[in-house]
Amino acid sequence: MQNLYEIAVSRASDADERINYWREQSEFVDWIEKPKEILTKINDYFYQWFRDGKLNFCYNALDKHLVQRGNQVALYWESNMVHNSLQYTFNELHDHVSRLSGVYRQFGVSKGDRVIIYMPMIPEAVFAMLACSRIGAIHSVVFGGFSALELSGRIKDCKPTLIITASCGLEVNKIVDYKVMLDEAIQLANHTPICLIVQRPTKQCSMVIGRDFDYYTAMKFANPVECVEVESTHPLYILYTSGTTGQPKGIQRDTGGTVVALLWTMRHILGLKAGDVYFSMADIGWVTGHSFTVYGPLLQGCSIVLYEGKPVQTPDPGAIWRIIEKHKVVGFYTAPTALRAMRKEDPNGDWIRKSNISSLKSISMAGERCDIPTYNWIQSNTGVLINDHYWQTETGWIISCNFMDLHTFPSKPGSATKPSPGFVIKIMDNENKELETGQMGRICVRLPMPPSFMQTLYNNDEAFIQKYLADTPGYYTAGDAGYFDQDGYLHIMTRIDDIINTAGHRLSTAAMEEVLLKHKDIVEAAVVAKLDDLRGEIPVGLIVIKQGHDVQASILEKELVTMIRHDIGPLACFQSAIIVEKLPKTRSGKVLRGTLKAIVNGLQYKMPATIEDDSVLDKIKLNCLNYGKGMGQYCNLDFGNKDIYVEE
Template sequence: MPATRGVCQWSVVVPWRGSTELRLALLRRKSCHPHPPLCCASSPEGSVSKAPGPLRSSLRATSVSKSDVIPAGDITSTPIPEITDVFPELHTHEHIHQFSLDHPEEFWGQLARSRLEWQREFKTVTAHEPEKAIFRWFPDGQLNVSVNCVDRHARHHPDRVALLWEKDEPGQQEPITYRQLKDEMCRLANVLRASGVGKGDRVALYLPVSPLAVASMLACARIGAVHSVVFAGFSAEALASRIQDAGAETVITTDQAVRGGKVIQLKQVVDAAVAKCPSVRQVFVGTRTESQVKMGPKDIALDKALSCEGTECEPAVQDAEDLLFLLYTSGSTGSPKGVAHTSAGYLLYAATTHKHVFDYRDGDVFGCVADVGWITGHSYVVYGPLANGATTVLFESTPTYPNPGRYWETVARLGITHFYCAPTALRLLLRYEDDWVKRYDRSTLRVLGSVGEPLNHEAWHWFNDLVGEKRCTLVDTWWQTETGGIMISPRPSAPGAPVLPALPMRPMFGVKPVLCEPNGGVVEGMGVDGALCVGSVWPGIARTIYGDHKRYVDTYFSPYKGYYFSGDGAHRDQDGYYHITGRMDDVINVTGHRLGTAEVEDAMMEHPDVAEVAVVGFPHEVKGEGVFAFMILKDHTHESTEEIKNDLRKLVRSKIAGYAVPETFLICPGLPKTRSGKIMRRILRKVAANKPGELGDISTLADPTIVQSIIDAYNENR
């Protein structure tokens, strides 16, 4: 394991003595509400979270003195206004949600005025051209995102911790205050400006989860440049395709990354990618380890460049609809699409959902363990929390390093109040003994969340009952890269409203879910299924696919005229709550029965010996399509393979129907997953159809070698 040090100017490792009895300055306060907030993710009645004492920490760059430590309940900053503060005439969640649909301009306009700091306040709230799929929010307003995320908080409480960097090795956490973040953001913005980067220029970021990654994103926003973060695990080929599509001339990276005890050669990957990208004229290379890397004619040592710049940088004047970032996501055609988000609308939506879905309060420690290379990292590691003046955790490691208790040890040591992760990680941890959770104090947790794919019942109960001790609110959220923020979630809601297992349930303010039939008609009533569409326009919606607005229209607005089409299917139950049934391209038609793959997977996951499962359809001479199940068994199974398969047949038949029982059960060593943890089902469909020569590009998989292992298993069991 190489020696590691802080990135760029943050070469500080703060020793923390003790666990939850020591805490960060300015990180806790008791709720000032005499009654539970109207719209929040509050804990169940009667639950109590143990609040630890303040942390006595020292920083070489910016020390936190004893006078800076404010007792819980005495934080002097102004709390984020509740919805009812902005709209005092609205008294219930139902009234607020209906008002947001009936009067979107007044609703979002008032929130934008009360929650964002404007360089020039807007007069017009919307200027949409729906027939062209052109959407504009606050078009005559001007603001700078970096000012909203950093400056205004550094102005009022400079020593509040903004970033809590949880490095790969446990115990190497490093706090970064808002003052420090502002200084380094400005230094980096000055470096970029001095190097010819200006408004509208695209900058590719290939970085580990670190303060440098956040500062780079904010530095781009500072000067009006457009950042394109690429997950620091993608191959050189995948990185090159994204650099070229964005037309980026500048790349920011580090020498190496460290994740799960392994060193990743980021600079080498960038070198290979840049060799294919003639548009790139400069590569800034920061430092994560003590390694020596080869520097070429385009390479610039970032630490040295930063040392020459000051800590003040005039923010660019940005129109509300100026591009903030591009984020590439997979497309059905196989070519990645650059989803484009703009400044004001995206920031408002990310901040509002962060506040109200998670019931964020001053002093909370927000632990979203997503990588900043994904939309979850953008919205709920960086922009949403920082816009709200929060302390946000940067998690550099993996769920199982150095052992399966890593998440919960981190929760105990940092006093995390909110924990937001992917179902894939939960299903992985389900394979291990419960003691890995029980041995750590989780009393600071108040809200749990899942994101990325439907959460099956077994994982939901494990997360809720074991991790959350049945006292935390669990928000199973549904949203997409294209939506910018959470769209459907159990919270916000009326106080005491139920939270049902494995259901996102309720639409967010301003969101009108609509279920549609294949012919385009709207499915009315309760207890119905359909294509999940949205019949309203919200501020966080992506504005286009970069360089290809026709693809944007064809993908999201042509399938169901007048609606945004998510690509997912959903069920609306008898109470009006929503359940995501999976991607529409994951619907199997078995003897005329439409079957969501998520339904079969959910049923199979109830078997105690099944660790993971992925179900796809394959051509069947009689049924039209058959059901094919790829599955991973837990390490120590209680039954033979054939007994498990027989159990699964009975389980699926009892939970769904006989037609849903898979024709084939294939036990695999792993599943083909992207680096965000999503299963690449098109590969499994080709394997199930015995077409291994038509797999297409597999370079973006976390482990491309797993594909051949699956093919070998298929051939052995034919």
Template sequence: RDAFWREQAALIHWQRAFKQVLDYSRPPFARWFVGGETNLCHNAIDRHLAARAEQKALVWISTEVNETRSFTYRELHAEVNRTAAMMQSLGVKRGERVIIYMPMIPEAAFAMLACARLGAIHSVVFGGFAAASLAARIDDARPALMITADGGSRMGKPVLYKSLVDESLKVAKHPPRKVLMFRRGLDPKMPVVADRDVDWATLAQDFTGASVACAWLESNEPSYILYTSGTTGQPKGVQRDVGGYAVALASSMKYIFCGEPGETMFTTSDIGWVVGHSYIIYAPLLAGMTTIMYEGVPIRPDAGIWWQIVQDHKVSVMFSAPTAIRVLKKHDVSFLRKHDLSSLKHLFLAGEPLDEPTHQWIAESLGRPVIDHYWQTETGWPLLSAQPAVEKTPIKLGSPSFPVYGYDVRLLHEQTGRPVPDGEKGVVAIAPPLPPGCMSTVWGDDERFVNTYFRDFKGELIYSTFDWGIRDKDGYYYILGRTDDVINVAGHRLGTREIEEAVNMHPNVAECAVVGVVDPLKGQMPLAFAVLKDGGKPTSAEDVMRTVDRKLGAIARPKAVHFVSLLPKTRSGKTLRRAIQALAEGRDPGDLTTIEDPTALTQIREALRS
């Protein structure tokens, strides 16, 4: 193991060589590349200036405000230096936290990279998060500075941030000293708080041409905190290191994503999520690629916009989510086929389990390998994936293939903790030490890190992903959904994702959500909510139930199938199953700050009443 990771470590620049590959003297805490000093910003930008200063580094495309801006490595270097100097002038020091509450605009990328340059710890909070959620994250991180904008935009409608920012800072017990505010012109009447709010453009004028040296950080110092969504109570800040993360990302670009220097990568995520951190900002730049940052949705101005970007920018590596592909599947395939996609090597999908029909549709439509892969905020980079540069393995529909190098993946029985045989469902777990790139701890709470992730299997420190998986006889893994998405129907344990997969097999179902609801007779029963591909085509609940009967047997038949025009989802595309379940059981749906479209819940309520 040490020899392998020592080899991978050569993919990045070390200002000071590390003394030890791995220090695992305090399980389950792993310290990688001990004593080595490096900097994420230097590796992402500065070290490429000699060879590719005039190559595009960042291309920003917004279909929300119909604007495109691009920056070469030289221009990005200048912008990041200027932003770092602005932050220094506002008192930000190495090791201090900076909350970035920004839409998908280039300035958000400058701010993240400037934090890395200074050795400040960024915590990006998804733009548009509710004030109370933002305040909780502020109080946990205790930032010196907050960087924000007057607003984002969604489907052409402005989403204004300032009232949310002001409200969160009133509620927070540890508000930052200063707020750096980028004005996009979306909120002309925006109120300003004297002595606290600083205008980005005004301050930037003072630092044109500024040069700020990179802070050389010991490999295990924190690079950033990213709060995981859906946690109740105290927010859970995933803390990442510097050196291990840089090495893992650089290695993943080489062996998994196959991104070469000078090529272009298009990741359709948001910087508020881990995919945006790893594969919009850091990894493509570490690899000397051009990265595309997209503000918009996949179907506006039409369902061909992403494929047009692939064509126009000769994208070779694309990364998206199953949800987005399911949205595109409802539209005519001609939107995809009319573009020249010859530059595209492959499409990677992650974020939730990929169902077979969607995998088949996109693979056939593109005529390119579509690689499902699986990971988490906590791991920072893929855990299960095909690794095309290591070995070209056949793709199985709906499977994220195999464990990635560096991960000792186990499938364990949830009660005994023993390995389960092939073909049997188990909890996907990782025997520590976790490889480079994974979370180091929970910010400010080592005990919580151990108790949350390593205490599921008695007597042994094993990391639990909280996901069910199954491995077939060829060694391919399939993810069946969260361990809390299992329902017990008359003593039979069924994964709601398995039932969803069966419902999705109906030819007129575009997507669905299945939740377990309390049933006086059977303990629990599945309830399905389905979105039809063609609402004009007669489709009955009975039709859908028969499809489930054929796939899984009558035991998995939903109690009812309700048809809706959209499912409640977070802005990152995850279906809010817990909220649906709460409504179905007559409970309060809880914190809905991340919901994309509140009318989706209204439809669920009405469907339940009918």
């Protein structure tokens, strides 16, 4: 007898039945005009879900709950940075959001205009997102830790009418001056939008007359506005993710399909019911922050917890568990990096047991594959369902996971359990042939993708096709490598491009190499990932000095760290630059990054058949070994036999 998961997979994936399945799921949405066209094929690459439907996203997340849940808390804010807590009922949240929409209108923002949100984790950030969707403006949230250069690229690409930011963000023992970075970014982008500034008590900032306006002053005189009707295909937001070229890619997501998919996720994957409290630590600058921290739970009538702080050091590893106890949290979401940080400071789970977390039913994580020791630690110390999710900015929701509502599978640490209904995953080789069970290959998802999949890259349909769809006709190429085991569990192993995953942040090695090559003394550079117990991966630079240039290694390394911090951001965690005589290359000039990664991680490898000069590898080993023994603090290399081989 089929369980509910098997039935859902069968219906959502079947060419004839999927229309009926997603039509049924769309009934949970409050439409202004219900869609009659459920799935429309535009051509071999583009599909649209519910395209003739009309609705408003903010209405579904907020206004529809006012009658029954107006006095229920919609948003809890907990800040361990300023030692403050606030809460907003659905009625109060509605008031803030509708008035902020009025402020947007006063500054000329209308349906289809772009608004960049460059904010720390404060309530005004949530107001800003919802206020955009209320009037049909398209928001683009930029992570507050990004540098001026990264921010300027996003300003250049989407040309916002307005940017909303705060005077500062707060880190452990550090104040991040957002306004300084914003001013530099606007200058670099050569585009001057209106800037709305939330002045935080911790640090005030100066204002540019005629361009900058105080948030709270504007809100005092704002008139609330009602929800604007938009088409189901109207873009809800643009979310940028770094590409292998270093150029930002603007993932564009629709409105109707996103509402349908997130409501499905809340019910069947997270098992949330209206009135439950959900706590996601994901920053609003990431797709998980959009879907889990803000939008998804509100759509379901749940209360959200917004947290400004760290899993540790603010003030201790018990901070998260005290919040869970305080608000009787049902579901908790974080990244494996955060769990590793807590495990490092609380190896026996003593801080967990100091709080009553009996309300908690599940802990979910994504952003990177959770290592098995951390998985086992959190499982043994909480006893709840541990759900290691696999998803991407491009998909908007979870590709593979476990399920609280449909069917809960036995846990298998290291795997992403089973594909979500609608995601038909095949493991392909480089010739687009499907591989057998247990064989690792490229992860490809059959078209059409389920609702909420990206519409395109903003203003760049051709790049969307070439990046994701052209290599494997009829499939979306996820860019990851993995395999299915004999139980049908999906295992995600690595990226197939050159993206480094540092603490859940996908960073382009090509972008970092470009920064290193700006230094006057460097002629060549390669950046590869070194495995790190805390952050998953950290970037290590291997650099070749220009002939005749005399450099002091320690000074050069400090200069390069500063350059990466400025151009990419401190979240890159770049701290190690190793000087080498030359980089290993194929005869055609391709740098052998896979081999370099093996050397940096102390792994054995097969000598690449196409290498131009095999003697260079032993020299690089020696360079790395000397670095690890000498000035390097973070590159403690081990060249023991680990029975792992890399072949280019």
